[in-house]
Amino acid sequence: MTHAADPRLSARARLRRALSNGRVTAVLILLPPALILFTLFVMLPLGESAWFSFFNWNGYGAPEDFVGLDNYERILGHSVFHTAAGNTLKIVAISLVVQMPLALFLALLIYRKTPTNALFRLVFFLPYILAEVAAGLIWSFVFDGNYGVTASIAQGLGFENVFILSDPDWAFAAIMTVIVWKYFGFHMMIYIAALQSVPEDQIEAARIEGARRTQVVRYVQIPHIRPAIAVSAFFAIIGALQVFDVIIPLTNGGPSNQTHTIVTYLYTFGLTRLNIGFGSAVGVILFVGAVTVAIFYQRIFMKRTEA
Amino acid sequence: QTEVTVLRVAVNDEQQAYLEQIAEAFEAQNEGVTVSFEYVANEAYKSRLPTLLQSDARPDVFYSWGGQTVVEQVEAGFLQPIDALLPEGFADTIPEAGLQAYMVEDQLYGLPQYATEVVFWTNTALTDQAGVDIEAIESWDDFLAAVQQLKDAGVTPIVAGGQDKWPLHFYWSYLALREGGPSVITDAMAGETGGFENEAFIAAGREFQRLTELEPFQPGYIATTYETASGMFADGAGAFHLMGDWDYLPMRERSTSGEGLPDDQLAILSFPAVTDPVAPGGEAATLGGINGWAVSNSAEPEAVEFLAFMMNAENQREAGRQELFIPIAEGTADEMENPFYIEVAEHIAASSFHQIFLDQFLGASVGATINDISADLAQGVMTPEDAAAQVQEAWDFR
Amino acid sequence: MAEVTLHNISKSFGGLTVLPDLNLTVPDGSFTVLVGPSGCGKSTLLRIISGLEMPSGGSVRIGGTDVTFEEPSKRGISMVFQSYALYPHMTVAQNIDFGLRLAKVPAAERKARVTEAARILALEDYLDRKPSQLSGGQRQRVAIGRSIVRQPQVFLFDEPLSNLDAALRTQMRVELAQLHQSLDATMIYVTHDQVEAMTLADQIVVMKAGRIEQVGAPMDVYDRPQTAFVAGFIGSPRMNLLPGTAIGRADVAQVGIRPEHIGVSSSVGTWAARAQVVETLGADTVVYAKVDQVGDVTVRLPGNQRLKAGETLFLTPEPQNLHLFDDAGLRMEDPS
Amino acid sequence: MAEVTLHNISKSFGGLTVLPDLNLTVPDGSFTVLVGPSGCGKSTLLRIISGLEMPSGGSVRIGGTDVTFEEPSKRGISMVFQSYALYPHMTVAQNIDFGLRLAKVPAAERKARVTEAARILALEDYLDRKPSQLSGGQRQRVAIGRSIVRQPQVFLFDEPLSNLDAALRTQMRVELAQLHQSLDATMIYVTHDQVEAMTLADQIVVMKAGRIEQVGAPMDVYDRPQTAFVAGFIGSPRMNLLPGTAIGRADVAQVGIRPEHIGVSSSVGTWAARAQVVETLGADTVVYAKVDQVGDVTVRLPGNQRLKAGETLFLTPEPQNLHLFDDAGLRMEDPS
Amino acid sequence: MTRGHLARNLLRLAFLCIVASFVLAPMLATVLGGFKTNAEIRTNALGLPAIWNTQFYGSILSDPAFWRYLGNSLVISIGSVVLTLITGAAAAYVFAQIRFFGSRMLFSYVLLGLMFPFATAILPLFIKVRDMGLLDTWWAVILPQTAFSLSLAILLFRTFFAQLPRELFEAAYIDGCGYVRFFWRFTLPLSAPILATVGTFVFVQSWNNFLLPLVVLNSREVFTWPLGMMQFRGEYVTQWNLTLAFVTLTILPAIVFFLAAQKYIVAGLTGGAVKG
Numbered sequence A: 001m002t003h004a005a006d007p008r009l010s011a012r013a014r015l016r017r018a019l020s021n022g023r024v025t026a027v028l029i030l031l032p033p034a035l036i037l038f039t040l041f042v043m044l045p046l047g048e049s050a051w052f053s054f055f056n057w058n059g060y061g062a063p064e065d066f067v068g069l070d071n072y073e074r075i076l077g078h079s080v081f082h083t084a085a086g087n088t089l090k091i092v093a094i095s096l097v098v099q100m101p102l103a104l105f106l107a108l109l110i111y112r113k114t115p116t117n118a119l120f121r122l123v124f125f126l127p128y129i130l131a132e133v134a135a136g137l138i139w140s141f142v143f144d145g146n147y148g149v150t151a152s153i154a155q156g157l158g159f160e161n162v163f164i165l166s167d168p169d170w171a172f173a174a175i176m177t178v179i180v181w182k183y184f185g186f187h188m189m190i191y192i193a194a195l196q197s198v199p200e201d202q203i204e205a206a207r208i209e210g211a212r213r214t215q216v217v218r219y220v221q222i223p224h225i226r227p228a229i230a231v232s233a234f235f236a237i238i239g240a241l242q243v244f245d246v247i248i249p250l251t252n253g254g255p256s257n258q259t260h261t262i263v264t265y266l267y268t269f270g271l272t273r274l275n276i277g278f279g280s281a282v283g284v285i286l287f288v289g290a291v292t293v294a295i296f297y298q299r300i301f302m303k304r305t306e307a
Numbered sequence B: 001q002t003e004v005t006v007l008r009v010a011v012n013d014e015q016q017a018y019l020e021q022i023a024e025a026f027e028a029q030n031e032g033v034t035v036s037f038e039y040v041a042n043e044a045y046k047s048r049l050p051t052l053l054q055s056d057a058r059p060d061v062f063y064s065w066g067g068q069t070v071v072e073q074v075e076a077g078f079l080q081p082i083d084a085l086l087p088e089g090f091a092d093t094i095p096e097a098g099l100q101a102y103m104v105e106d107q108l109y110g111l112p113q114y115a116t117e118v119v120f121w122t123n124t125a126l127t128d129q130a131g132v133d134i135e136a137i138e139s140w141d142d143f144l145a146a147v148q149q150l151k152d153a154g155v156t157p158i159v160a161g162g163q164d165k166w167p168l169h170f171y172w173s174y175l176a177l178r179e180g181g182p183s184v185i186t187d188a189m190a191g192e193t194g195g196f197e198n199e200a201f202i203a204a205g206r207e208f209q210r211l212t213e214l215e216p217f218q219p220g221y222i223a224t225t226y227e228t229a230s231g232m233f234a235d236g237a238g239a240f241h242l243m244g245d246w247d248y249l250p251m252r253e254r255s256t257s258g259e260g261l262p263d264d265q266l267a268i269l270s271f272p273a274v275t276d277p278v279a280p281g282g283e284a285a286t287l288g289g290i291n292g293w294a295v296s297n298s299a300e301p302e303a304v305e306f307l308a309f310m311m312n313a314e315n316q317r318e319a320g321r322q323e324l325f326i327p328i329a330e331g332t333a334d335e336m337e338n339p340f341y342i343e344v345a346e347h348i349a350a351s352s353f354h355q356i357f358l359d360q361f362l363g364a365s366v367g368a369t370i371n372d373i374s375a376d377l378a379q380g381v382m383t384p385e386d387a388a389a390q391v392q393e394a395w396d397f398r
Numbered sequence C, D: 001m002a003e004v005t006l007h008n009i010s011k012s013f014g015g016l017t018v019l020p021d022l023n024l025t026v027p028d029g030s031f032t033v034l035v036g037p038s039g040c041g042k043s044t045l046l047r048i049i050s051g052l053e054m055p056s057g058g059s060v061r062i063g064g065t066d067v068t069f070e071e072p073s074k075r076g077i078s079m080v081f082q083s084y085a086l087y088p089h090m091t092v093a094q095n096i097d098f099g100l101r102l103a104k105v106p107a108a109e110r111k112a113r114v115t116e117a118a119r120i121l122a123l124e125d126y127l128d129r130k131p132s133q134l135s136g137g138q139r140q141r142v143a144i145g146r147s148i149v150r151q152p153q154v155f156l157f158d159e160p161l162s163n164l165d166a167a168l169r170t171q172m173r174v175e176l177a178q179l180h181q182s183l184d185a186t187m188i189y190v191t192h193d194q195v196e197a198m199t200l201a202d203q204i205v206v207m208k209a210g211r212i213e214q215v216g217a218p219m220d221v222y223d224r225p226q227t228a229f230v231a232g233f234i235g236s237p238r239m240n241l242l243p244g245t246a247i248g249r250a251d252v253a254q255v256g257i258r259p260e261h262i263g264v265s266s267s268v269g270t271w272a273a274r275a276q277v278v279e280t281l282g283a284d285t286v287v288y289a290k291v292d293q294v295g296d297v298t299v300r301l302p303g304n305q306r307l308k309a310g311e312t313l314f315l316t317p318e319p320q321n322l323h324l325f326d327d328a329g330l331r332m333e334d335p336s
Numbered sequence E: 001m002t003r004g005h006l007a008r009n010l011l012r013l014a015f016l017c018i019v020a021s022f023v024l025a026p027m028l029a030t031v032l033g034g035f036k037t038n039a040e041i042r043t044n045a046l047g048l049p050a051i052w053n054t055q056f057y058g059s060i061l062s063d064p065a066f067w068r069y070l071g072n073s074l075v076i077s078i079g080s081v082v083l084t085l086i087t088g089a090a091a092a093y094v095f096a097q098i099r100f101f102g103s104r105m106l107f108s109y110v111l112l113g114l115m116f117p118f119a120t121a122i123l124p125l126f127i128k129v130r131d132m133g134l135l136d137t138w139w140a141v142i143l144p145q146t147a148f149s150l151s152l153a154i155l156l157f158r159t160f161f162a163q164l165p166r167e168l169f170e171a172a173y174i175d176g177c178g179y180v181r182f183f184w185r186f187t188l189p190l191s192a193p194i195l196a197t198v199g200t201f202v203f204v205q206s207w208n209n210f211l212l213p214l215v216v217l218n219s220r221e222v223f224t225w226p227l228g229m230m231q232f233r234g235e236y237v238t239q240w241n242l243t244l245a246f247v248t249l250t251i252l253p254a255i256v257f258f259l260a261a262q263k264y265i266v267a268g269l270t271g272g273a274v275k276g
């Protein structure tokens, strides 16, 4: 006796309802502003970057001198680009190997909600909200061989003035120090947030079962905050790919172009030298790199933590 | 109602007042014309100009360093030839070398306003202290000896702003001029005699490294900015400072005291000649700027009128009187009183050839490469041969 | 011997005194249930026994040894939490095994014990699953399995069934009772569900605001509540607590009578009442009635009684089942 | 007229058919309760009536009008959700008022209706509070208030009491019954608590896997379950469902007997049994016993019976209270 | 409690203090440096100043340019925040609440923005801004800044909106409330925490942004403070004390703002980032 539902009728009825309850209007009113802004100022420029990257163009007039993949070839053969890419990798490494463990260790020390912990949390997070340029300036003062803090200390110890930022061997180490200084608090906060959501009773259960503090960390807390670690690592990598503002006031890429990252390389060799096509190609390489990282990352880590 | 917009790299207050005054005077003479100045900081100016020129906000007249940049701008069609618009005979008041900087294929696209020269500013108190007689320094070898002597006396021989790199490129440029003679750059640009891999450029690198091997600069010079270095020199931190004549006032302001070195402790030393140059004729060439103005294609004739007005003998002379810069127009430097300016003006007048800074003259990209290799040479992380090769590569791929 | 003795235990959090001064003996092998309203300190007491919380004063002895300052893991206890507290990233087997691994029990023995526990709890088929792939009852079993393998002298349970739905709760309750019978260990069990308390306990401890109101066998507590609080707390539907005047005794502050101890007639009785709401539950019928001068009275009748809201009834409390309480709420031992 | 009629309603989510084909009439003014195990489609059905979900086929009529494709707000219904779904940023008054404002009811009338609803639900003192400042029971009342003011023809409730604790649940249950009496509207109520179903309903609808198993008055369903499923589902403790051989009837697939319909004796009876677990609940005692060849049997006895686990008992089912079911699980109308 | 406990706690505190001093020392040196003469900075960069010279701070505070920089930054930051919140929340609402064809694809499209910095497209971006005639206006920073913030904002918003109880919408819907109205009347007011979080992040980012203003702002009239600071640094390059005073005065608002908003930053990290 069942008469099958008429799919056409119900489809039409559905549409009529969608119109009358404002679903369609909502999509048409609420979505476009963001999409237009995003397309106009993010995706279009990105596409244009890709276009420009096939030209040898100094920014004057319209790009006309089509050079195919020459820009890419030059970049990949440029020793400074290798240094810059290497430096970027170093920042990734230092973020993953030094910064994140430090942040995690600190988070474990202060994740509980007490007034002292709140104070330390505040202090550790402070550098993160400082502007990169301000941080760069502050640290260039610290490292200033004539005036700075290191100078004071060196003088106090009776050493010669040290010029950390002008020493090719040390300048990048200094930059990485600043980066750790600036961003470890951010990662720490992510861990703290995650640690606070670890159910207390699981920790207690482990204690009753005889777990020592380190064992609780290893077997209960860290497995629990694995998603947070994945997120923080993702931020660390994407962030490392984007380091720019800190370097400008500190070394401006010097000495001998030893402290460039990919973005300062782009800025210096693309923008300030008016090799717009060249710079755009760097941008494209950076973008492709970031997307690759993101995709791989999602494949490997995010999936596993979801399960 | 016509509006003339003028874009200028940021200047100090006195210079700004000077420009405003000229604008007012011009407006007073020309009903219905307004002149407005805009100022942009140095680095930003260079990176922003190309895009600005393509925009509707394109200035009518803008500050320029001449050279290759003008050529590129002309090629892109941003500039307009102004010969026909200038008052009769106006061009004759300006030295040929100056006009050349704004000329592309025999057409004039702008006017020079002033020339500058790069010299060794010298702190005589320190040289005296070390027993160095700067009058006696004739050759590069003499200079190197003096550097050694200063070092032995515990005086920092030279201060340099290595972080900005361009202060170091003066050494390489000057040495190349001295080694290769006046035409060395234009020949290289034309691709003759091995281009930038010509022996003269390699020799320049080698000579430069002879200097840097003495470790003549203040410690940490490579992380020192130009401004810091100039302030340090004014504070008496070193005996020499290779810098343009324009630094005379600013270095005072940058000194800790705000006073700088008294005039009687200050001297000017021309860049010494090399003893056995690769090609002859370079010993009397000068390096510096021929700074001036270019006229964009959107400018009304009034803009050129204003430019000519700004450059008239009266205004040029006034600038000299106020010691703002060394005017370029023939015979307008006569009212200057500052001994250093007068000396520089004489140099330029006597110069066999005035070479514009290479980092400007060769365009942004090649220029930056020269700055890079200069810094690398100074630190000994690059051989003279590689340096020359890199410049050539950058030139090829301009 | 795994008797648990609490001697003069007190506990404050900051300024708040949760347990003023508490003495309790939990006999070896007994199933002792702590009941009481929310916030009365049941969990705190359990956590003091477990060692997760230190008492502010007093001492805890387990099996004759003073363990007041001992680490939780050294007390020979195990604990099952309300939220199960399973480790979500470990399989069932790993969850059960974890404590043994920490204790460095040899691998062969660990395996044997885990298998045995899984057998007892019918978890064999789930050993490789993660907790998130289990139902509520299965999770609860894993939590218990984790306790069992450690072979503790004392099991502690903090509302272990309160996250389960009614049907599962009943089932797990029966399983727990059987487990106690087969393991023969001391069990201390916190709940605020009185059905659990009544059905599981050898010994019920009724708490109120950090103090023990009554300790006794379930039916003792049910039949002879020592205070008006216990009388009202134990039993469902609640005991009717009426003013003493309801039975004409001015010397009695409150008189208690359980709903099932009131007779109903349509013609004669002690109190004339009006039925307000009649709930027919199938097996029995609950009548919420109003008696003038006495107040609301709940009556429970067996089977399906055809009564209607608004009807007039006559109620007669059974005199032998009256509970009398004095001004202080204490039981008066003379139901004359 | 606000009779609700569902005609050949079907519903699938993607490939999953939740309701295959359902017909139901809810009489005007009735209190109809939908019960059934979790996931059987109760909420889905309610949401189809409300218009929140569109049926895949069939039609919905409310008060004689076909509303299958009508907007929810135009159907003359209101709905109370399990989680109350109060608007957290609005006061109680605004919460109750919101629907009226959207319907552009004149201000004076809105005010009057809100005041009236607040009076009925004893919410007058809380009108300016935010939901977060209310207790669970008060929140539930606000949710009901929000329904009342819209003066719907049909009230829909989806497990409105399941977030409340036991005591409050009992209280709100009584209040709901009174509300139904006073408003005289049609109410459709979803629950999986059978006490609620038994006590509130005029008409119980028992569902299983998207189909209706039985519709009827509560005591009808209790006394004469039409299927074995209904027999097992309604009643607590559950009805014993035993193989027909237990009473020597090979033609009967299953025989059902409620725990309270089994007599117990220590000496004679139909079945010899061993008590496994004895639960003394105070007012009654539940015995879980094992009978050879028959299986587990639950028996409920009034009062406090002093039985012990392990004891041997003799059980006698009351013959007039046997329920017989055939192979298909359908009731056999011959309890001979 | 026990001795072991105490020792461990002391060790913990000691370690925390060491890290804290590593974090704070540069900032402290900065703040104090603003009170010292240049000569004193040279000899005593870390310690307390011998004399507390306030004129360096004073001279900056009395410089109208300083206040103009701050004002510009404030306008631009607030503009970016408001625009991001409104457009981002509206879009996220649609993504969270309404299922329609292509919604997932559009969402992934927007998420692409998470992955690259301004720098990759800064030049085309400049040309775009220029072609729209926005150079040297506040909009030149606000619009791209907003566009670049949208990805993260929409991600966080959507996660939050999806967690709002579905029944809330259904209850309102039965009351006769449509989608757009629900967005204004319910979603926005109920999302104060996440609005605050995203707002805080966008504000801090915009307040600190350097590269974008550097490229699109030419006129000192519209300079933001990081530009002003770099300009100032260039002018008073050997006078570290003035620079340090300037830095201190510009980071103070950020710190004050942070103290006020830290709750939301933390909440955002818990609620959005970690789950996202």
Ligand SMILES: Nc1ncnc2c1ncn2[C@@H]1O[C@H](COP(=O)(O)OP(=O)(O)OP(=O)(O)O)[C@@H](O)[C@H]1O
Residues within 6 Å of the ligand: C013, C016, C018, C036, C037, C038, C039, C040, C041, C042, C043, C044, C045, C192
């Ligand atoms: N760590 C603590 N800090 C401060 N007060 C606490 C702490 N733990 C418990 N309390 C307080 O102690 C009292 C007793 O808490 P406890 O958890 O023991 O109650 P409970 O009887 O278990 O209640 P419930 O039945 O709700 O679980 C409560 O008032 C509670 O607020």
Ligand SMILES: Nc1ncnc2c1ncn2[C@@H]1O[C@H](COP(=O)(O)OP(=O)(O)OP(=O)(O)O)[C@@H](O)[C@H]1O
Residues within 6 Å of the ligand: D013, D016, D018, D036, D037, D038, D039, D040, D041, D042, D043, D044, D045, D192
């Ligand atoms: N939107 C949906 N999409 C897919 N499946 C759904 C959806 N809503 C419900 N279902 C499925 O339909 C079936 C019936 O769900 P429904 O919520 O009606 O059950 P219920 O009887 O109300 O259960 P409960 O007592 O647990 O509330 C379930 O299997 C459920 O998973």
Ligand SMILES: [Mg+2]
Residues within 6 Å of the ligand: C042, C043, C044
């Ligand atoms: Mg508790």
Ligand SMILES: [Mg+2]
Residues within 6 Å of the ligand: D042, D043, D044, D158
């Ligand atoms: Mg449901």
